[in-house]
Amino acid sequence: MVNTSGGNSCFIETTHNSCFDLLTEDEKQLVESHRLVVNFKKGEIIGKQGSFASHIIFLNEGLVKVYLEGKPKDLILKIVPSNHLIGLPSIYDGNNRFIYSVATYSDSSVSLIDISLFKQLLGMNSQFALKIINILNEDTALIYGRFFCLTMKQSHGRVADILLCLAKRVYKKDNFNLAISRSDMADLTGLSSESVIRILKEFKDNGLISVAGKDFTILDTARLEKISQLG
């Protein structure tokens, strides 16, 4: 199920909301009463790498990117859709820092859960802890896949990969109106925007996709998948 090498490396489909089902009524109540709902506009930063992580983030609605800040360019670790937990790796014995930055692609709503409450729950409820371990491990598999993709595949493979990912996981259909810019796609693939544009044109010329502005249609999934494997 979890595909490490070769495959697609976009984001996890399974949602994280179910983990709260493992809490007792009292524990749920505790979370509910300590939950803060905050809205963010497109492009805003929800969490900043290195800063004190006071809360675990649950994305109610929206689309965000999780990334490491770099001098010339950032490294996007993953895209996270709604109903996912963000910031779990900040749960760390030492100081609870954000190990990455989080910013919105579109208007988003998040619930903030106090990190010490969250740790308390983990220490109280081992079934909940086990579920969180599951979520962390699923995430790890995802990041490994992306790590592999960005270090071992070359440009065509990476673009094919991201196109398939967008179709299959984000929009769940073969034709979609892309919410992100070419420059975002460049960040996502670790390429320059010029390269992304050139490769998209190539794919278009070869009948793999049709592109008109932000309207994309995947025409030849099979061939794209082949290219994604190691092209």
Next chain:
Amino acid sequence: MVNTSGGNSCFIETTHNSCFDLLTEDEKQLVESHRLVVNFKKGEIIGKQGSFASHIIFLNEGLVKVYLEGKPKDLILKIVPSNHLIGLPSIYDGNNRFIYSVATYSDSSVSLIDISLFKQLLGMNSQFALKIINILNEDTALIYGRFFCLTMKQSHGRVADILLCLAKRVYKKDNFNLAISRSDMADLTGLSSESVIRILKEFKDNGLISVAGKDFTILDTARLEKISQLG
């Protein structure tokens, strides 16, 4: 403490044996009685990506690499020294598969702990589970650092990085006799062995290090660190 961007990306110093201290005497006994000790020679494969992960691995003695298998080249995720747990990400609700391969750099001894027993312990003992979450998160931070290093730094930075890592963490002194080959260093840095050799020569010519065969001495840590930052 955990350095994500910029810094060194080799492996984690803190050992994992302490996590077992959180078990009760009965639980410890259970682990002890189900533990299998196995020895591996240099270059042998301990775990194979994709195969069924029946056990969690604890490295008693030795040095191993954890890597994703790739067609032309593998991607080394991390080097793991003794007293570390390996294979924790296999703890996954679905099928327990190895999400990576594990092979020895040198003769090694491991303890194998049945994965369902391990899961059982996690479900029983929430303090233990919390500790495992900590270990997973520390690991995640490490991998992020390496991900950043291999995607954002160029060749000189990567080689400087690995040299510093070897000196600081593996051998814990500035002069050491390297156990791994240039080709292993290439794998570790994601470069070709020719490039590694050329850069080592360059560093040598510039008085940053001295190299004679497998004997390395770090001469100018400060400058190497600068190069490692983003060179």
Next chain:
DNA sequence: AAAAAAAAATGACATAGATCAGTTTTTGAC
């Protein structure tokens, strides 16, 4: 609706690092 700003597209060029084809050195076996 016009003007300004941002994003997308295109072409020319530069370059980091891979690949290839060799030579030299080291290691290991008998």
Next chain:
DNA sequence: GTCAAAAACTGATCTATGTCATTTTTTTTT
């Protein structure tokens, strides 16, 4: 200690992709 095999090294290319400079298109603002 000799020979064979592997590893280390070197130099000459090659190529994928980034960078830069410019134009066209789209989006946003007024």
